[in-house]
Amino acid sequence: MSGGKIAIIGAGAAGVFAAARLRRTSPDLEIVLLEAGPRPLAKVAVTGGGRCNLSNTFHGLRSLAEAYPRGARWMERAFRRFGPEETRTWFEEAGVRLLVQEDECIFPASQDAMQIVRTLLREAQGSSWRTGCRVTRLEPVDGGWQVEGEHFDAVLVTTGGLSRPDGLLGGLDLEIVPPVPSLxxxxxxxxxxxxxxxxxxxxxxxxxxxxxxxxxxxxxxxxxxxxxxxxxxxxxxxxxxxxxxxxxxxxxxxxxxxxxxxxxxxxxxxxxxxxxxxxxxxxxxxxxxxxxxxxxxxxxxxxxxxxxxxxxxxxxxxxxxxxxxxxxxxxxFREEFVTCGGVSLAEIDPATQQARKHPGLFFAGEVLDIDAITGGFNLQAAWTTGWIAAEGIRKTLVP
Ligand SMILES: Cc1cc2nc3c(=O)[nH]c(=O)nc-3n(C[C@H](O)[C@H](O)[C@H](O)COP(=O)(O)OP(=O)(O)OC[C@H]3O[C@@H](n4cnc5c(N)ncnc54)[C@H](O)[C@@H]3O)c2cc1C
Incomplete structure (x- = not known):
């Protein structure tokens, strides 16, 4: 296999979006998504009360800090590469008609989160999926990573929020900002x-x-x-x-x-x-x-x-x-919540989403110390950081 083999741990919004980007740009890479739950994108399926508020125009904001109490500066930089405009184009090109509400929130015109789930799964086709697989340990070996007994050239961690990611990341000497609930x-x-x-x-x-x-x-x-x-x-x-x-x-x-x-x-x-x-x-x-x-x-x-x-x-x-x-x-609040805290941004290179201390280890989504108010900003952070991580992986692995 030319190109290399990548593990994406957590098949949620950020992980599947990154897989889709990698399938598009680097079809020779072997991508394995390891998901603890019984199916991928389970949370995306219930976002926005089942309608999926997937982004926002950002027009109603005085500053990005108003939307992102944690990670505003990071997102500002990240949006220069893949922001809300690019996200809209991405979904529209993938066949999803979008609807901008008066409150600037963006939903699929179908008002059906399952359309987003199906679109992401289709765009990530060609990846392998292992559901019911909770990864408990990551180990750096021979210039790559050992995950559940398998060798990978790079790992993208997209495990989302809430639980302390220390178990999985134990021994890697990464600063974790203690997670607490938000929203x-x-x-x-x-x-x-x-x-x-x-x-x-x-x-x-x-x-x-x-x-x-x-x-x-x-x-x-x-x-x-x-x-x-x-x-x-x-x-x-x-x-x-x-x-x-x-x-x-x-x-x-x-x-x-x-x-x-x-x-x-x-x-x-x-x-x-x-x-x-x-x-x-x-x-x-x-x-x-x-x-x-x-x-x-x-x-x-x-x-x-x-x-x-x-x-x-x-x-x-x-x-x-x-x-x-x-x-x-x-x-x-209904069932919606996000996590404040996670892997400290000081540990991550913003150009690639790669851990500064660990070549080949990438992070995206809510596992990072980035979170937002309601309005589509949290999913936007997942798409943006997932996209940048995919680019980081491609640049690292594809000569
Ligand atoms: C009910 C609800 C509604 C929401 N609605 C909206 C909305 O409309 N708009 C919006 O912008 N945001 C919304 N949010 C927030 C948004 O869903 C999250 O911010 C977003 O899903 C984060 O994406 P992620 O990929 O980082 O994590 P997730 O989508 O949570 O995915 C992480 C995945 O990793 C898996 N996982 C975790 N640990 C492991 C492990 N050790 N091994 C293997 N797999 C693992 C999990 O099972 C999960 O599938 C909502 C949140 C909730 C709870």
């Missing part, structure tokens, strides 16, 4: 949960920190969820893990400065002094939630604006600007 919702024991189902555009922050986010906030019967909370959970993933998910959440119910909020409250009071506070609400806040927030500010039901007084108006403005809720723990 979760907050459990909050507070009567505000009676407003379950309410969605408002809000700002959220963790008291005493710089962690903040904004976007739609969903009140649930167990606490708070929605894009604003998921983003905050991602930005503060490690901070919250270190504090056993106990912290104070501050909600800014109106997207304005403290001063403007105070002015709006005074104006409401002066325009309709004889109306009940609960019956005059800002357009951004639904009436039931408004009544609840007035109650949280110490304004009893039925009170008229004229009866509230300066102190009461200030308390209401303070609630609207920074309403505190104790976070009691974390809950799952």
């Amino acid at each position: 979760f919702t907050f459990r909050i024991d507070d009567p505000v949960t009676a407003m379950s189902g309410t969605v408002v555009r809000a700002g959220v922050a963790l008291a005493g920190t710089k962690f903040r986010a904004e976007g739609p906030l969903l009140i649930t019967d167990w606490g708070m969820s929605g894009p604003a909370i998921l983003k905050l959970s991602s930005y503060a993933a490690r901070h919250l893990a270190e504090r056993q998910y106990k912290a104070e959440l501050l909600v800014r119910w109106l997207p304005e400065t403290d001063e403007i909020i105070r002015a709006r409250v005074r104006e409401m009071a002066s325009v309709s002094p004889q109306r009940q506070v609960s019956s005059t609400h800002p357009k951004e806040i639904p009436s039931r939630l408004w009544a609840c927030l007035a109650g949280r500010s110490g304004i009893p039901e039925g009170r008229r604006w004229a009866e509230v007084g300066a102190l009461g108006l200030n308390r209401l403005a303070a609630t609207l600007a920074a309403d505190p809720y104790p976070i009691a723990g974390k809950s799952r």
